[in-house]
Amino acid sequence: MNRDNLSTPGIKFKNNFKLTPEIGALIALLAIAIVLSIVNQYFFTVSNFINLLKQVSIIGIAGAGVTLVIISGGIDLSIGSMISFSVVLVAGFMENNGMAPWFAVILVLIIGAALGLINGALITVLHIPPIIATLATLIAYKGAALVYTGGYAIPLINKFMIPGRGFVGPIPVPIIIMAGVYVIGYIILKYTMLGRMVYGLGGNEEAVYLSGRSVKKYRLIIYMISGITASLAGVVLASRISSGQPMSGEGVEMDVIAAAVLGGTNIFGGIGTMGGTIIGAFILVVINNGLNLMNVSPYGQFIAKGIILASAVAINSMKSFRKS
Amino acid sequence: MTDGLILEMKGISKRFGGTIALDNVDMDVRYGEVHALVGENGAGKSTLMNILNGSLQQDSGDIFLKKKKISIKNPYIAQKLGLSMVYQELKLIPELTVAENIYFGRQSLNFFVNWKDLFARADKVLEKLGAHIKSEQKVKTLSVAQRQQVEIAKALSRNCDLLILDEPTASITPEEANILFKVIRTLTEHNISIIYISHRLEEIFKISDRITILRDGHKITTLNSKDTNQDGIIKLILGTDTLFLREKRKQLSDTSEEVLRVDKLSINNKLNNISFGLHRGEILGIAGLMGSGRTELLQALFGNLGISSGDIYIHNKKYIPGTPEKAVNSGLALVPEDRKNQGLVLGMSVKDNIAFAGLKNFYKFGFLKISKEKKMVKNIVAKLNIRINSIFQNASSLSGGNQQKIVFGKWLLIDSDIMLLDEPTRGIDVGAKEEVFNIIDDLVSKGKSIIFVSSELTEVIQISDRILVLFNGSIVKDLPRGTDIKTVTKYATGGKLYE
Numbered sequence: 115m116n117r118d119n120l121s122t123p124g125i126k127f128k129n130n131f132k133l134t135p136e137i138g139a140l141i142a143l144l145a146i147a148i149v150l151s152i153v154n155q156y157f158f159t160v161s162n163f164i165n166l167l168k169q170v171s172i173i174g175i176a177g178a179g180v181t182l183v184i185i186s187g188g189i190d191l192s193i194g195s196m197i198s199f200s201v202v203l204v205a206g207f208m209e210n211n212g213m214a215p216w217f218a219v220i221l222v223l224i225i226g227a228a229l230g231l232i233n234g235a236l237i238t239v240l241h242i243p244p245i246i247a248t249l250a251t252l253i254a255y256k257g258a259a260l261v262y263t264g265g266y267a268i269p270l271i272n273k274f275m276i277p278g279r280g281f282v283g284p285i286p287v288p289i290i291i292m293a294g295v296y297v298i299g300y301i302i303l304k305y306t307m308l309g310r311m312v313y314g315l316g317g318n319e320e321a322v323y324l325s326g327r328s329v330k331k332y333r334l335i336i337y338m339i340s341g342i343t344a345s346l347a348g349v350v351l352a353s354r355i356s357s358g359q360p361m362s363g364e365g366v367e368m369d370v371i372a373a374a375v376l377g378g379t380n381i382f383g384g385i386g387t388m389g390g391t392i393i394g395a396f397i398l399v400v401i402n403n404g405l406n407l408m409n410v411s412p413y414g415q416f417i418a419k420g421i422i423l424a425s426a427v428a429i430n431s432m433k434s435f436r437k438s
Numbered sequence: 439m440t441d442g443l444i445l446e447m448k449g450i451s452k453r454f455g456g457t458i459a460l461d462n463v464d465m466d467v468r469y470g471e472v473h474a475l476v477g478e479n480g481a482g483k484s485t486l487m488n489i490l491n492g493s494l495q496q497d498s499g500d501i502f503l504k505k506k507k508i509s510i511k512n513p514y515i516a517q518k519l520g521l522s523m524v525y526q527e528l529k530l531i532p533e534l535t536v537a538e539n540i541y542f543g544r545q546s547l548n549f550f551v552n553w554k555d556l557f558a559r560a561d562k563v564l565e566k567l568g569a570h571i572k573s574e575q576k577v578k579t580l581s582v583a584q585r586q587q588v589e590i591a592k593a594l595s596r597n598c599d600l601l602i603l604d605e606p607t608a609s610i611t612p613e614e615a616n617i618l619f620k621v622i623r624t625l626t627e628h629n630i631s632i633i634y635i636s637h638r639l640e641e642i643f644k645i646s647d648r649i650t651i652l653r654d655g656h657k658i659t660t661l662n663s664k665d666t667n668q669d670g671i672i673k674l675i676l677g678t679d680t681l682f683l684r685e686k687r688k689q690l691s692d693t694s695e696e697v698l699r700v701d702k703l704s705i706n707n708k709l710n711n712i713s714f715g716l717h718r719g720e721i722l723g724i725a726g727l728m729g730s731g732r733t734e735l736l737q738a739l740f741g742n743l744g745i746s747s748g749d750i751y752i753h754n755k756k757y758i759p760g761t762p763e764k765a766v767n768s769g770l771a772l773v774p775e776d777r778k779n780q781g782l783v784l785g786m787s788v789k790d791n792i793a794f795a796g797l798k799n800f801y802k803f804g805f806l807k808i809s810k811e812k813k814m815v816k817n818i819v820a821k822l823n824i825r826i827n828s829i830f831q832n833a834s835s836l837s838g839g840n841q842q843k844i845v846f847g848k849w850l851l852i853d854s855d856i857m858l859l860d861e862p863t864r865g866i867d868v869g870a871k872e873e874v875f876n877i878i879d880d881l882v883s884k885g886k887s888i889i890f891v892s893s894e895l896t897e898v899i900q901i902s903d904r905i906l907v908l909f910n911g912s913i914v915k916d917l918p919r920g921t922d923i924k925t926v927t928k929y930a931t932g933g934k935l936y937e
């Protein structure tokens with residue numbers, strides 16, 4: 115009677131074990147980590163692990179919201195621009211307007227929600243396909259970040275250290291934030307009306323609509339959450355780089371979507387989990403880290419990431435192909 | 439040459455898994471004749487025609503074309519042999535011109551399209567048909583009837599000798615049908631043979647030379663159209679004159695309380711001036727062919743299809759359809775025609791599917807009360823005897839009958855007052871059908887009211903307290919319980935012509 119045994123996709127083995135995409139991704143992650151530990155003496159060290167955790171937090175936090183969006187059958191390309199805009203706003207609010215950090219953060223999260231709501235409205239009210247709507251806002255929000263700063267970075271010298279660089283005991287604060295986001299995300303998906311609607315909309319929106327459910331409201335909420343998690347990632351990023359860089363979130367959406375897909379979220383909706391996305395984010399970061407340690411240029415790393423993403427999805431598709 | 443045979447199919451048999459779709463069926467077609475093929479849904483018409491056009495292969499039996507034995511491995515070979523089929527769902531590309539559609543994939547070209555030549559050739563074919571369509575027009579600007587002519591022109595341009603028309607009048611107006619008949623006559627004058635599939639008996643007598651009747655995969659007989667009449671054909675299609683009505687359950691339906699009143703409801707080009715009342719505890723059957731407007735009527739009541747005019751009252755209170763959400767809140771429920779695309783989220787569990795309409799019953803501050811949900815869902819599963827291993831099983835893993843019971847369960851959970859059932863027995867086996875009927879009986883005995891739509895007229899007659907017959911978007915007759923099947927079939931297939 116375990117839900118996971120019966121209703122999630124994957125290959126069934128004897129004695130009730132089922133290889134779900136998340137478990138597959140986890141095995142891949144462990145395999146990569148083991149290989150890296152063997153080939154490189156610096157990989158398996160505490161300092162490198164803390165480094166990894168910090169790096170994963172940005173993709174991870176933003177990935178939680180995007181996971182909801184993708185499971186519901188949508189897509190959000192504007193993540194990177196929303197992160198950039200949040201980075202400059204949180205820095206600007208403190209530096210230019212002299213706001214208290216906590217107030218600046220709350221304000222930025224509210225603005226993030228509004229940015230997400232705009233995405234949702236373009237999609238549900240104006241009926242623009244999600245990929246186009248969020249491509250448009252990717253461009254527009256990027257412009258907003260550049261206009262706000264005039265293209266310059268806003269320095270944050272020796273302040274606003276906690277969200278990105280702080281520690282609670284040995285644990286980095288960004289990791290605690292990320293863990294919090296995922297606990298909330300897990301609860302939403304599993305125990306709330308919203309979570310049920312996320313899967314329903316992605317699985318068969320028409321059937322859900324014909325069951326008498328309001329579809330638009332939930333789509334709006336889902337995109338709003340994606341805006342909030344992106345701006346939270348922006349807050350953490352601003353603190354980590356100590357600066358309001360207007361291009362700092364550039365391209366993050368690609369990593370975030372890749373993380374969700376690597377973790378088994380179906381790009382057409384209906385299938386996916388929070389845990390999968392975080393594993394996917396770790397895979398991306400560990401590969402980056404390993405390639406760094408092996409002195410592969412950042413340019414070459416893009417090629418590697420592309421190949422990994424394509425292979426992972428190909429493996430998943432082959433599995434579902436065999437099933438049908 | 440007119441009496442010679444262009445096509446002979448001999449001893450054709452086809453099985454799908456355990457079911458025999460065709461059993462030793464013979465059929466022949468003469469040069470230049472219109473040969474009607476009739477039978478109930480599932481009688482084997484489509485299977486036979488799909489074998490003829492190469493979409494399916496027969497298990498046994500031979501096909502002879504112009505006295506030569508042929509083997510039709512795929513639709514491409516069928517076209518090369520001069521056999522073409524125009525499907526009920528037209529397969530044209532709306533954004534291209536008529537000429538491009540006619541010659542799609544066959545434009546003679548030296549890299550560049552020779553537009554002048556293309557249009558000239560297309561115009562010639564259209565002229566042969568007597569169709570008033572310009573070949574430069576884009577297909578999206580054409581009416582359904584005109585598109586049909588383009589499909590026929592496409593077949594002609596491939597030098598077709600035998601044309602299969604599958605329910606060609608299902609989605610066109612009577613005036614357009616008359617134009618189609620003219621086209622058909624032009625074709626037969628050119629010695630082209632037609633196999634004409636239709637449920638509309640009246641037009642079959644208008645256009646056909648001979649009629650072949652199939653029932654349950656068997657060929658019953660072939661008759662000359664002028665040697666028989668509609669009554670004779672109906673009897674042969676059904677194989678029986680009388681039907682056993684389902685035993686009446688607890689009598690509730692003569693209470694005069696009207697739960698739903700529809701007054702002069704119209705939808706552009708789909709429904710005209712529909713008026714009727716539904717009483718408490720009544721099963722109101724709607725008999726009508728595909729395309730008669732029956733699905734549109736239910737979808738409009740449920741708020742999923744906009745209406746042009748008319749008033750609807752639920753419990754004497756005015757109800758303006760807007761969204762399904764509003765309909766559900768007003769006590770309406772819909773079991774849609776297309777179970778897999780409209781009824782269920784196949785990738786979700788039995789529990790989640792049954793709970794969808796009733797989610798409001800078990801959540802507080804956004805959180806689901808999952809234990810309450812499980813309890814209520816298990817209750818429904820037991821009540822409807824849904825056969826599953828666990829309520830966490832995916833809906834996609836169930837049989838058609840069990841899936842349909844889940845769709846019913848969704849509404850039972852919230853105790854909907856008025857159930858709109860659109861083909862609730864489609865694609866489910868006989869046992870499951872019986873169970874669906876029992877569910878319906880049980881619902882009305884509890885005072886629920888039902889609108890039952892089915893293209894299986896026998897079912898409508900067996901279960902309904904009253905039958906409205908829809909034809910081309912209008913209610914042509916209001917018939918009492920126990921009306922014989924011939925009468926219902928006449929009205930459903932020929933409309934007002936029998937008044």
